[in-house]
Amino acid sequence: MQLLKDKILREGKALSENIIKVDSFLNHQIDPFFLQEIGREFARRFCDEKITKILTLEASGIAIALMTGLELGVPVVFAKKKKAATQKEKIYKSTVRSFTKGETNTITVSADYLSQEDRVLIIDDFLAMGEAALGLVEIVRQANAHLVGIGIVIEKSFQPGGKGLREQGIRVESLAIIERVHEGEIMFKE
C-alpha cells in the first residue's frame, strides 16, 4: 500500500533496528482519514471471505479493526489484556509477550462474542515476533471459529513472526513490509 509506505517514510522514526515508531498516525495520535484508507484496503483484500467478526488486541489494534469492521459491516471484538472486575463469564485466554514493552500479558475474550459460527479476521498494527498474532490465533482456535486470515499494517520481515504464521498455512496480508532498517533508514520489501 503505497500511501502507507509514504507515510512511514515521512513520519516514522526508526529508534533502533527493531523499534519503528509511528506514533504520529497509528500508535498514539490517530489520523482518522488515513485509518479509513487502511480499513478499506483490508476490506478489499478480504472481501470474498464472508467474514463475520474482526478480532484484535487492545489498545493499538482497536482503531484499525474498527475502520475495517465499518467497511466490512461486521462487529469488532478486542481481546483484553487483563481480566476486569466486570468479566465473570466464560472466557478464552492465551498469553502474549510484548518485546517492546518488556512484559507478558494474559489476553482474554468472552465466549459470548466468538463462536464456532464465526469467520474471523485478525487485525493488528505490527507483526514482528508474532506473539500477539499467535495469542489471537489461539483464541480463535479455542472458540472453534474459522480463521480467515490476519491483516497487519506493518510487518517487519527481518523478525520471524510472519514466516512462522505463513508456515502454519495462515493467510497473512501486510500492508507494508519492512525488510531492513539500516542507520535509521527504513527499507521496504517490494
Add this chain to the structure above:
Amino acid sequence: MQLLKDKILREGKALSENIIKVDSFLNHQIDPFFLQEIGREFARRFCDEKITKILTLEASGIAIALMTGLELGVPVVFAKKKKAATQKEKIYKSTVRSFTKGETNTITVSADYLSQEDRVLIIDDFLAMGEAALGLVEIVRQANAHLVGIGIVIEKSFQPGGKGLREQGIRVESLAIIERVHEGEIMFKE
C-alpha cells in the same frame, strides 16, 4: 440519545449498583455502525467549537474518539496507561484510579501531539467518579491547550464525577445519563 438508551436497556447488564456492563457494543465487542452514530452525535453537539484535536484514554475510549474524529475531521490522541519503551520524548502525565479495575495508572501523552494551539474535546466511554476525565483535563492544562468540553457516552449521575467537572465550569455532554440502578433495572435521567 434515544438510540443509545434503547441499546443500554436491551443489551446492558447491571452487575451491581455501580457496575453497568455494555460489553456487547462498547467495551469488548464494538458495533461499528452504532459507534458511527455516537460519533455523529458528539460531532453535532460540538460542531461550532472549532475543535482541532480529540483526546481520550486507551483502551475503551479509542473507538468512540475515532468515530468522532472521523466526523469532525480532526486527529485523535489517546493517552497511554504505561510508558512504553518507545516513549522517550517530552510528555504530559497524570494519575488515574480505576475503581472498576481496582488499579492506579500513570497516563501519558507526548508533547508532540498536544500544544497550546489546540482546541481539545475529551471523549470517554463512562463517567462515574470522574477520575479518567480529571486525568485527561490535567493533561490538557499541562499542554496549555484550550479545553472545549467533555463528551461521555454513559454518565452515572449517582456518582460524583459529572457534578465535580461541571462545577469547574467544564461543559460535559453525556449521551445517556443513568440516574439509578435498582434491582438490575436501569433508570435514566430525563
